[in-house]
Amino acid sequence: MTSGNDGDTPAGNLRDTLLSLAAKGYAPSMPARKGSTSDLSIDEALVLHSVGWEPVELVCGAAAFSIPAGIWTWNQGEVVAASAAYAGAMGRAASALQAECRAVGGHGVVGVRVDVAVERHLVNAVMVGSAVAPSGGARPPALPFVSDLSGRDFALLRLGGWDPVGLAFGASFVNAPRRSAAVAIRQSSQNVELTNYTEALYAARESAMERMQSVAGQLGGQGVVGVRVSEGPLPFARHVLRFAAWGTVVKASGRPDQLGPVSVVVPLDDAKLAFDAASLRGR
Amino acid sequence: MVDPGGLTEPDGAVSPDGYQGDVPPEASERLSSSAWSSGLSVNDFAACAQMGIRPVALVQGFCVLGWSWYGAGSPYLYRPAYGGAMGGAWGGMGGFRGGIPGTAGGGFGAPFSGGYQGGGYGGQGAAGGSYGRSRWGSTITSYSCPHSYVGMDHRSFGENFEQRWVSDAWQNGFDTAFSRMMQEAAAAGAHGVIAVVDRVSHLIDSSIREFHVYGTAVVVQGAPRPPAIWSTYLAGQRLAKLIEAGFMPASVVASLASVRVWAVCVTQALMAGGYQTGGWSAPSGEITQVSDAQMQARRLVRDRVKSSLRGDTLHGAALGVSWSDVGEGDYQVDAVLRGTRVRRVRDADPLPAPKLTLRLS
Numbered sequence: 001m002t003s004g005n006d007g008d009t010p011a012g013n014l015r016d017t018l019l020s021l022a023a024k025g026y027a028p029s030m031p032a033r034k035g036s037t038s039d040l041s042i043d044e045a046l047v048l049h050s051v052g053w054e055p056v057e058l059v060c061g062a063a064a065f066s067i068p069a070g071i072w073t074w075n076q077g078e079v080v081a082a083s084a085a086y087a088g089a090m091g092r093a094a095s096a097l098q099a100e101c102r103a104v105g106g107h108g109v110v111g112v113r114v115d116v117a118v119e120r121h122l123v124n125a126v127m128v129g130s131a132v133a134p135s136g137g138a139r140p141p142a143l144p145f146v147s148d149l150s151g152r153d154f155a156l157l158r159l160g161g162w163d164p165v166g167l168a169f170g171a172s173f174v175n176a177p178r179r180s181a182a183v184a185i186r187q188s189s190q191n192v193e194l195t196n197y198t199e200a201l202y203a204a205r206e207s208a209m210e211r212m213q214s215v216a217g218q219l220g221g222q223g224v225v226g227v228r229v230s231e232g233p234l235p236f237a238r239h240v241l242r243f244a245a246w247g248t249v250v251k252a253s254g255r256p257d258q259l260g261p262v263s264v265v266v267p268l269d270d271a272k273l274a275f276d277a278a279s280l281r282g283r
Numbered sequence: 284m285v286d287p288g289g290l291t292e293p294d295g296a297v298s299p300d301g302y303q304g305d306v307p308p309e310a311s312e313r314l315s316s317s318a319w320s321s322g323l324s325v326n327d328f329a330a331c332a333q334m335g336i337r338p339v340a341l342v343q344g345f346c347v348l349g350w351s352w353y354g355a356g357s358p359y360l361y362r363p364a365y366g367g368a369m370g371g372a373w374g375g376m377g378g379f380r381g382g383i384p385g386t387a388g389g390g391f392g393a394p395f396s397g398g399y400q401g402g403g404y405g406g407q408g409a410a411g412g413s414y415g416r417s418r419w420g421s422t423i424t425s426y427s428c429p430h431s432y433v434g435m436d437h438r439s440f441g442e443n444f445e446q447r448w449v450s451d452a453w454q455n456g457f458d459t460a461f462s463r464m465m466q467e468a469a470a471a472g473a474h475g476v477i478a479v480v481d482r483v484s485h486l487i488d489s490s491i492r493e494f495h496v497y498g499t500a501v502v503v504q505g506a507p508r509p510p511a512i513w514s515t516y517l518a519g520q521r522l523a524k525l526i527e528a529g530f531m532p533a534s535v536v537a538s539l540a541s542v543r544v545w546a547v548c549v550t551q552a553l554m555a556g557g558y559q560t561g562g563w564s565a566p567s568g569e570i571t572q573v574s575d576a577q578m579q580a581r582r583l584v585r586d587r588v589k590s591s592l593r594g595d596t597l598h599g600a601a602l603g604v605s606w607s608d609v610g611e612g613d614y615q616v617d618a619v620l621r622g623t624r625v626r627r628v629r630d631a632d633p634l635p636a637p638k639l640t641l642r643l644s
Contacts (some may be wrong), residue, residue, distance in 0.1 A: 015335035017527070019503065021628050026509060028627060035594075036596050037596070038598065038600060046634055050634040050635065050636055051636060066556065081567060097610075104576060122573075128602055156637065159477050259637075266643045
């Protein structure tokens with residue numbers, strides 16, 4: 001980071017900077033603007049700033065979908081209604097997030113935290129993130145992007161010539177297969193593959209991933225980065241296994257890669273023992 | 284929300300000379316000791332020393348509040364929107380189920396208006412009208428029954444209600460504890476308080492809540508005392524980066540919003556998997572009233588915090604939300620937003636664009 005443009009600020013170190021600011025009573029350097037909120041860390045805000053973007057507002061999207069009664073009895077195959085409720089809740093939450101981003105003049109949302117709770121009769125999906133926009137105040141797009149990328153990841157993607165497009169997700173709820181008594185007895189004394197289990201779980205995982213990639217295609221993306229997978233049995237229906245996957249859809253922007261070659265560095269300092277705030281200036 | 288001010292606004296803020304004496308004798312004795320204490324890690328301490336920031340004392344404030352939602356003396360008993368229903372034929376809590384809330388949008392007189400027909404139910408009378416408002420809170424949205432049916436067990440009306448007395452009580456507890464911490468900081472001669480931590484916890488049982496705010500009071504060595512003591516959740520390297528980026532922390536900001544879902548019949552049915560005891564059923568799909576409540580709690584707390592920013596920026600916002608199923612479709616969502624109000628005090632150029640490195644260690 002280079003020093004500021006304030007001619008009254010010594011270019012020495014942070015101690016001098018702080019003393020200079022205190023002497024002026026910490027007076028604002030610009031007229032008060034409309035207040036804004038952001039949940040980005042200072043590191044993320046600085047990295048965003050380095051690529052010409054800034055946070056605009058803290059935004060959220062939420063949706064609750066009903067799961068019909070009676071679907072958790074132990075049957076075979078996928079629990080279709082639960083998968084549909086999950087997809088519906090995620091889709092609506094993402095849409096609400098996008099709408100709120102548009103309302104505050106954002107070009108997209110970064111750092112989205114996805115929180116999904118599945119209960120017996122309810123899927124609750126909540127997404128919270130920071131709307132961001134280019135520093136120049138460009139006209140926002142009609143459809144802002146939604147992503148769960150951190151500010152750092154967003155900056156790296158853009159410098160690498162990629163743009164986030166949206167959030168893709170897919171889920172599958174599947175019943176663990178039943179075994180006949182004879183098969184269960186026969187397999188109980190053998191260390192063999194339980195092919196019916198393998199096949200059921202394999203199919204469920206593939207279904208969830210396929211749905212996610214399908215959403216990515218619908219959004220016009222070329223791929224999905226940062227895929228996160230959540231899986232496991234449901235606490236209120238242990239025989240049902242949930243597989244959910246989501247990630248950020250990206251596409252090539254057409255801009256050249258600005259990252260350049262990778263440099264190999266061998267750090268000699270120990271961050272735990274030495275901290276030099278002046279190093280923040282890039283010197 | 285009590286505006287804690289910070290930096291150049293003395294309104295409502297604790298000035299360095301503003302020690303009001305609301306600090307117990309034990310604290311006064313500790314603060315006058317020749318040795319200082321701090322809540323800083325060694326890393327943060329080293330970073331602060333590099334900036335010329337010296338700790339002077341660990342400062343703290345407490346406030347213990349009695350806490351209840353619906354007990355005797357609860358504001359619900361006095362809510363004007365339900366006053367008639369409470370004293371009327373529905374009686375008791377039943378008044379909330381079948382009660383007719385006067386001038387609700389649609390309401391009983393037009394049960395299908397905006398109901399389940401067409402674009403789904405909900406969204407009636409958004410924060411408007413003369414009903415449902417009181418010093419205890421206000422109706423955010425109301426929802427009407429699409430069934431054209433009235434019965435004791437049928438909720439012909441529902442609403443999402445902002446529970447202002449809950450948020451006001453929380454704010455009162457937080458602000459009181461925060462103010463006491465700042466008074467300790469003033470007594471210690473501090474310029475600012477860094478590494479603030481706040482905790483809200485139940486004490487003994489759920490009817491008592493304790494608000495505890497603490498941080499490390501610091502002085503900027505060689506600097507004059509500021510007009511008001513500033514405070515921040517940040518410390519050490521993150522504080523250094525913030526100042527290097529051209530910002531100065533003004534004040535810690537925190538607030539809570541509480542939204543109560545009084546379920547309309549369809550919400551009640553959907554929350555039970557599509558059926559309710561009265562035999563009504565609803566197709567699966569979005570539970571709009573609950574979706575709305577989730578959004579409303581977050582928006583309310585964000586907008587409340589924004590109203591206290593005075594054109595500054597809320598940095599590092601942390602939004603914590605809890606919700607609970609109260610039963611029979613009713614629901615409650617509480618959202619707490621906290622962060623540091625920061626002000627740009629000097630221009631700063633952006634960092635150079637990142638470069639990729641491969642680290643060998």
